[in-house]
Amino acid sequence: MKIPRLLLFVIIVVISYGIFKAPGILLNQPIPSSLIVMYMFFAVVTTLLWITSTEKDMQGLVGPIKTMIQDPTKKTLRNIVFVIVPLVAGGITYTQLKPSYEAPVELRSIHPAPPSTVKAFGKTFNLATLVNPYRKLEKEDPAKFTQLVKEGGEVYFKNCFYCHGDKLDGKGHYAHGFNPLPLAFTDIGTIAQLQESFVFWRISTGGPGLPKEAAPWVSAMPVWENFITEDEVWKVILFLYNYTGYAPRSWEK
Amino acid sequence: MRKRLLSLIVLSIMLMSIQAWAAQGNKENGKTIYDKKCWWCHGENGAGDGPAAKFLNPPPRDLTAGWYKFKTTPFDEITPADEDIFRMISGGMNHISLWKGMSGTSMPNWDDVLKEQERWDIVAYIKSFSGLDKPAKGPIDYKNQIKSSKESIEKGKETFKKMCAECHGEEGRGDGTKKLKDDLGFRTWPRNLTKPWTFRVDNDPKEIYTRISNGIPGTQMPSFADPTSKKTLSDEERWNVANYIVSIADDVKRPKDDTVLKAMRLEGELPDKVDDPKWSEAESISFYMIPQIIAKERFFTPSLDSITAKAFYNGKEISILLEWDDRTKSIPGDEKAKEIAEGDVLEDSVAIQLPVTIPEEMEKPYFGMGDSARPVNIWQWKSGKKDASEAIKLLNANGFQKVEQRDAGKTGLRATGIYNNGTWRVVMKRQLSTEEKAKDIQFEEGRYTPIAFAAWDGSNGESGSKHVMTTWSWLLLKPATPKSTYFIPLIVVLVVFGGELLLARGQKK
Numbered sequence: 001m002k003i004p005r006l007l008l009f010v011i012i013v014v015i016s017y018g019i020f021k022a023p024g025i026l027l028n029q030p031i032p033s034s035l036i037v038m039y040m041f042f043a044v045v046t047t048l049l050w051i052t053s054t055e056k057d058m059q060g061l062v063g064p065i066k067t068m069i070q071d072p073t074k075k076t077l078r079n080i081v082f083v084i085v086p087l088v089a090g091g092i093t094y095t096q097l098k099p100s101y102e103a104p105v106e107l108r109s110i111h112p113a114p115p116s117t118v119k120a121f122g123k124t125f126n127l128a129t130l131v132n133p134y135r136k137l138e139k140e141d142p143a144k145f146t147q148l149v150k151e152g153g154e155v156y157f158k159n160c161f162y163c164h165g166d167k168l169d170g171k172g173h174y175a176h177g178f179n180p181l182p183l184a185f186t187d188i189g190t191i192a193q194l195q196e197s198f199v200f201w202r203i204s205t206g207g208p209g210l211p212k213e214a215a216p217w218v219s220a221m222p223v224w225e226n227f228i229t230e231d232e233v234w235k236v237i238l239f240l241y242n243y244t245g246y247a248p249r250s251w252e253k
Numbered sequence: 254m255r256k257r258l259l260s261l262i263v264l265s266i267m268l269m270s271i272q273a274w275a276a277q278g279n280k281e282n283g284k285t286i287y288d289k290k291c292w293w294c295h296g297e298n299g300a301g302d303g304p305a306a307k308f309l310n311p312p313p314r315d316l317t318a319g320w321y322k323f324k325t326t327p328f329d330e331i332t333p334a335d336e337d338i339f340r341m342i343s344g345g346m347n348h349i350s351l352w353k354g355m356s357g358t359s360m361p362n363w364d365d366v367l368k369e370q371e372r373w374d375i376v377a378y379i380k381s382f383s384g385l386d387k388p389a390k391g392p393i394d395y396k397n398q399i400k401s402s403k404e405s406i407e408k409g410k411e412t413f414k415k416m417c418a419e420c421h422g423e424e425g426r427g428d429g430t431k432k433l434k435d436d437l438g439f440r441t442w443p444r445n446l447t448k449p450w451t452f453r454v455d456n457d458p459k460e461i462y463t464r465i466s467n468g469i470p471g472t473q474m475p476s477f478a479d480p481t482s483k484k485t486l487s488d489e490e491r492w493n494v495a496n497y498i499v500s501i502a503d504d505v506k507r508p509k510d511d512t513v514l515k516a517m518r519l520e521g522e523l524p525d526k527v528d529d530p531k532w533s534e535a536e537s538i539s540f541y542m543i544p545q546i547i548a549k550e551r552f553f554t555p556s557l558d559s560i561t562a563k564a565f566y567n568g569k570e571i572s573i574l575l576e577w578d579d580r581t582k583s584i585p586g587d588e589k590a591k592e593i594a595e596g597d598v599l600e601d602s603v604a605i606q607l608p609v610t611i612p613e614e615m616e617k618p619y620f621g622m623g624d625s626a627r628p629v630n631i632w633q634w635k636s637g638k639k640d641a642s643e644a645i646k647l648l649n650a651n652g653f654q655k656v657e658q659r660d661a662g663k664t665g666l667r668a669t670g671i672y673n674n675g676t677w678r679v680v681m682k683r684q685l686s687t688e689e690k691a692k693d694i695q696f697e698e699g700r701y702t703p704i705a706f707a708a709w710d711g712s713n714g715e716s717g718s719k720h721v722m723t724t725w726s727w728l729l730l731k732p733a734t735p736k737s738t739y740f741i742p743l744i745v746v747l748v749v750f751g752g753e754l755l756l757a758r759g760q761k762k
Contacts, residue, residue: 069760082753090746097738103512103727104701106615157293157305162546162553166293166361173359176351177543179512179724208619217619217627218725222547 005051005060016043108180108215111194115211120204121230130197132234132248145238152239155232163220168243178220185244192246196237199248203233278335278370283378286371291379294359299382309359310554312439319383320436320470323454325392328467328476332388338376341454342367348450349541350508355453357558393466395459399492401499409497412490416477421446425501426675428580432593436471440595442556443474445578445675447503451558456502461495506561506578508539512726514704516564516571518733523565523572527671527678532574535563542577542708542721547621548653552719556580556710560603560723566730570665571696572682575603575706582672583711586639590712599711601672602720603679604633606705607694607728609649617703620724622650630694632661634668634679636711643670645681649692653718664693696730704728 003011020039024030031039052058068074068081118125137145156164163182165172170184183190191199201209207219224233241248288297294313296302301315314321323341324333344354344362354361363372399405414423422428425446433441449456465486468476477486486494515536524531540562544555560577583601584590590598608618609628618627628651637643645668647661661667664687670679687693696702707722709715 066760069757078757082750082757085753086746086749089749090742093745094738094742097741099732099734099738101513101515101729101731104615108615153293154304157303158308161293161305162308162359166290166359167363167366169365171351171353171361173352173354173361174543174546176349176508177541177723179726181351208624212616215615217617217624220547220620220724226549 004064005057006064009047009051009061012047013040013044016040016047106215106218108218109213110180110183111198112211112214114198114201118201118205118209120201120225125197125200127197127201130200132196132200132237134234134238135196135248148235149238149242152232152235152237153243155228155236156239159224159228160236168240180215180218182220185240185246191240191244191248194249195251196234196241196248199237199240200233203236204230278373278375278377280374280377280381282371283374283376286367286375287378290363290367291375295379299379305359308553311358311441312437313359315437316379316382318437318471319385322469322471323464324467324470325463326388326467327390327393328479330388330390331470332385334388334392335373335376335380336392338379339372342372342375346455348452348456350510357451357453393463395462397488397492398459398462399489399496401458401496405493405496406500408490409493409495409500412486412494413497416484416486417494420473422580422675424674425498426578426580428675430589430593431473433473435473441472442580445580446498447501448506448559448578449499449502450507456499458492458495458499461498462491465491465494505537506539506559506576508541508559511538512540513701514538514562514564514573514726514728515731516566516573516728517731518698519565519567521567523567523570523682524574525572525667525680525682526669527574527680531565532563535565535574537561537563538726540706540723540726542706542723544721545707545718548718550718552715552721554713555715555721556713557708557721560706560708562706564728566685566696566698568685570682570684571730572680573605575605575679575681576676577603577708578676579672579708579710580675581710581712582636582677584636584639585711594712596714599709599714599716600638601636601677601711602633602709602716603670603677604631604707605681606631606707608703609692609694611694611697611700611702617725619652620705622653622656625651625655627651628692630692632666632668632681632683634670634681636670636672636677643668659692663687664689698730699732700730702728702730 017040020031020036051061068078114127116127118127134145134148137148161172162174163172163178164170164185165175165182168185170182170187172182175182185191202221204223204225206223207216207221208223210216210219228236287295292303294301294303294305294309295316296306296313299316301313303313306313320331321333321337321341324337326332326334326337341355341360343364344360345364346356346362347353348356352361367375413421413425418429420427420429420431420433420443422443427443427445429443433443435441445451452460454460464474466476466478468474475482475484477484477491478488479485515538517535519531538561539559541559542555542557544552546552557577557579560575562576563574565572579601581593581601582590583594583598585598585600587598606622607630608623609630616627618624618629622631623629628649631648631650633646633648635644635646645661645666647659647664647666649657649659665684666681667683668679668681670677685696687695694702703725704727705723705725707720709720
């Protein structure tokens, strides 16, 4: 059975709209409405071009509309459609014109490119060559290493977990007060992608140490060189990787 | 029939085995998990003395003490049901955005990283800290629950005023007149019952009824079901009070996702008193406030948790109303304030922070009192002392170490506040533009302007860097909607309708 052309047109347009809306409804990651308008424009135009490619299909599309207007028995339907269409058009225009007053969108880089050298703890560190002095103990002296991880954990639970969370998932008990939200170390996109020297830089100089593209003015990350020692920074880094089970990135890999 | 009987038997066997399984948490496995995940707060031997403990308010539970605050077993049964402990470990309440653990504490939900059996294993292990056995009495039941009604709420309100207001305050905001401590000597503040999202466990009537009936062990919240107590309430009275408490929830104060404080344009005078009826027409917005844990000296024991703001402007001025729940009116020198304060009484205070220059792009001043390149204005209101009236200070800051005190009066900045039943309301007012354009923010209609808030509870030892705060949000002087917004759609309607008529006429020919 051949689907009436007008019905087919309506079905395709509705399905397209559904597909564009789905990410917002199902995944809570909506496509911006301006993009949806653009996508829908192309969807409608393409469908029209396709459906009206033959004279017969063209008739199938326009025919029912003609009948509705001309056939005296369909007068009621015609009147209803004639009222609804202008109202819908007016409604769409209004929602497009209405000012929205939503917060401006601000884009910031979460993992900005690190500088080549970092000043912290009264010294200058070369990030290209900087390594965690304790990392080698993982193989050389596992007992000592385990002890250092535990000490790093204590640093974490005295200083970091309010924001980054008991479970290192970025959902600490004060996380809801921050924008941007604290990073989740359990997330594959954070420390798992970074070298220990990068993490050292981020901890030691905190939010104010970020480059401009990362919006240092909104980051609530404290400048940790003011609170803990260089040694404690390295130990807490051991803890972060150990607890989450990720391995730091290195130049070799 | 026989088939049905059979399936019933199978089902009950299954149910029983689930229960048996629940009871048989593996203590050794529980210890392994505890030593990786729990000891940081609760301590290696469960005494609530882990490395994080002294930075937490409320402190982590001392598991050796053997009492549990949130339990379903009756008041005369100190041992909680295993399910009670299991539930506190699992969490899943989600009253505060992101946080699915116990609200207002640092106990998170563990149901996302630990399997059900693992959580039962922990139950078995932590019970061994205090040698807890099975409770002799089962959970209380809810069979006489009274459905909420106007009548029940009214009765509950009367009982509440007589029996509960002493600690929880006349209107339930926790602004009582008694200084409370728990059995371990830690200061406790009675729950603000108008903010159900801050309830530790849950906020439906059954949960509230459970707290009223069983009390909260280890705290001064007594059991109102205990017939030997002076405070006994009948079952019916307890349900009525629970229904009343549910009814006083103040959802306006619950922070939502929006971050824009929209000031509405008024023609004529702006309200400059907190009780001006005009305020009811303004849009309100609430923000979470968290303690200042970023710069020295960090602060870990807050008593305030959110702030609500409204704003109006006209051609000349802007007026901002700030409203926040504070359990204590802190006036230094006042005898009543001294009785309830934790330590010395300091002034209560609230502040608004704004950039001196509204940013053209996204680059703002550092949210913590600005930075060397981009200064901020801070308007700080203080509640006053017994021998000094309330005051507004105007500060310009380039970071917290570089603060300049300025003459607020010169810029037309004024503020006044009133404390009533556990809530401060403060109005701050200033001209849109001032003479010193390089030092004061010049407000502009339609511009998104960063704004941040801070508050101090003087009865909780808060002053200087010890306070609660928000990060940057937005203030918008919302322009009147242009008439074309309504006009153009109307034209579209008419044009389309006209087109239809032409089409119909054309077709008829």
